[in-house]
Amino acid sequence: MSDARLSITTRDVKLWYGKFQALKGINVDIKHGKITSLIGPSGCGKTTLLRCFNRVNERYGNVTTTGEIKLLGKNIYDPDVSLIELRKAVGMVFQRPNPLPLSIYENVVFGLRIHAEKSLSRGDLDDAVEKALTETGLWSDLKDRLNDRAINLQLEQQQKLCIARLLPLKPEIILMDEPCSALDVDGTRAIEELMWSLAGRYTIVIVTHNMAQARRASDETIFMLLGELIEHARTEDLFLTPRDSRTSEYIEGRYG
Amino acid sequence: MTGSRSTLSIYGEKAIELLIRLCGVSAIIFVFAIFFFVFREGAPILASKDFSLGKFLTSTEWYPTSMSNVRFGTLALLAGTLSVTGVAMLIAVPFGLGAAIFVSEFCTGKVREILKIVIELLAAIPSIVWGFIGLTVMNPIIQNLFHVPVGLNVLNAAILLALMSIPVMVSIGEDALKAVPDSYREGALALGATRWQIIWRVLLPAAKNGLLAAVLLGVGRAVGETMAVLMATGHAVQIPHSIFDSCRTLTATIAAELGETREHSPHYQVLFLIGILLFTITFIVNLIADFVVKGVRKK
Ligand SMILES: Nc1ncnc2c1ncn2[C@@H]1O[C@H](COP(=O)(O)OP(=O)(O)O)[C@@H](O)[C@H]1O
Ligand SMILES: [Mg+2]
Secondary structure: OOOOOEEEEEEEEEEEEOOEEEEEEEEEEEEOOOEEEEEOOOOOOHHHHHHHOOOHHHHOOOEEEEEEEEEOOEEOOOOOOOHHHHHHHEEEEOOOOOOOOOEHHHHHHHHHHHHOOOOOOHHHHHHHHHHHHHHOOOHHHHHHHOOOEHHHOOHHHHHHHHHHOOHHHOOOEEEEEOOOOOOOHHHHHHHHHHHHHHEOOEEEEEEOOOHHHHHHHOOEEEEEEOOEEEEEEEHHHHHHOOOOHHHHHHHOOOOO | OHHHHHHHHHHHHHHHHHHHHHHHHHHHHHHHHHHHHHHHHHOHHHHOOOOOHHHHHHOOOEEOOOOOOOEEOOHHHHHHHHHHHHHHHHHHHHHHHHHHHHHHHHOOHHHHHHHHHHHHHHHHOOHHHHHHHHHHHHHHHHHHHHOOOOOOOHHHHHHHHHHHHHHHHHHHHHHHHHOOOHHHHHHHHHOOOOHHHHHHHHHHHHHHHHHHHHHHHHHHHHHHOOHHHHHHOEOOOOOOOOOOOOEOOHHHHHHHHHHHOOOOOHHHHHHHHHHHHHHHHHHHHHHHHHHHHHHHHHO
16 A cells, blocks of 8 residues: 555645735645644644635635645646535535534535535435434434534534535545634544544544644644745654754744 | 812713613604504594494595595505505515625625615615606606506506615615625535525525515515605506506505695595504514514524
8 A cells, every 4th residue: 555645735836815925835745544734823824725725715806826736636726627526525624613504414415415416315315414423423412403403503513513514525635724723622622533533534634723732633744834834744753853943943832 | 170070071971871861762752653643633533433444444445535425445555555565576576685695795895885885876866756767767668668558557666666675675685694604605615515506505594584674674665655656656546457557555645635635534534544554564564574683683
């Protein structure tokens, strides 16, 4: 088995919000089936880089991106790329849990419904809901109230549901932007455990400003500073023997 | 020194508080006063022997000034109001909500500001001017387009009312859509939803109460409108059977006839009773809108 299979490779990615350059030439290879964390001080461009991978940055009209981002061998900035297919293959979890204002059931099958060519059978949908909720550890708690509104769940359950709703689409990659920042200690631990149980089948990229979390919950770590990638290594190597002096200063807590 | 200033400021504050309280209370007093006045003018007819409330509500015969046999049936007028309002809503709801969606979801920056100003301008046109437009512009257009003898009919008035109620629908509807958290849009977008899917499957369900309130406020505006419909409906007392029939509305009847009546005559009192009927209709519409809006807040 070759461990060199890559999910995401970027070459010289630069990004501007209007005149402000937020990414200054990022080159990175993210390995398939691993958990890669992005760390760095606030404002260094972690969220921006993550949002390049499914091109949701383009919501804001003033964004210019150059360079190449290959997901599973295909440059996603090619003109013939379908954003819909891209986003089907690349799921995203947000900083604040954002279940849709629908029932729990409808949240999980939302992706299937919008991507379905023809109408789906109730049985298929039921199976998908059970499978996704089981995989995220929600099934036993929620199976009797699938028609309740999702926004009334506890935050931890909401965030798990936001992960669960990605799974029926069988994404290759799951992007997470500080998924635990709205959660307490138990919620954080639960999400981290969930990430480990999903790793292997999915490539996970997680932004975190919490270095302890990066250490606990990732295989590889990328350190960014002011729109540049400073260091990318196996997590234990980066934290124990950082090569760049800026990395060691950061992990010793010298920047915010 | 400081002592006297603070007593002054305390009194000043008290005075301002009193003033504000007075403003708030006066609004309530005005509403009740209006209702009381209208009721006092209209209610005595209910006790009169020659008047039947049943006939008032169910007869289509409106002959308030007949020498031999005075009849006060408002059914045709009610039918006029309801049909004009109904057709107006058929036009206004799709356009109004469509425009709200367009302004809120598809426009940014300058285009959006300009559109909002134009829509507010539409709201600022006085209703008598709409009446002129109905009389002199719409009338011949409808005659020529549909080959009908008169262009002053349900359709004409309904189009005017639609144009008059669209602005309030757009601005309230846009508010309702703006109030939907952006995180919902982003979440659906990241799942691969198209713009239309986001609107259809996420925004409309999330904003449905606010949008319904927008529609009901539009209805309220249309039901109460007088001048424009007076000029555009053709003013014929009959139950309209098609949108090309002339008709007459409750409001137009009051406006046209009240000046001609003797004070406290039966005719005068019946017109006030029509006022109460209108009051009741708009009150119910507003009440529904209110409940709907409260529903939004609870969630
Ligand atoms: N939509 C935007 N428009 C303009 N500037 C932005 C926008 N989003 C982020 N930025 C700027 O880009 C830089 C990187 O932001 P971000 O990627 O959110 O950082 P991080 O997630 O590492 O805290 C910051 O300086 C931020 O102010
Ligand atoms: Mg961020």
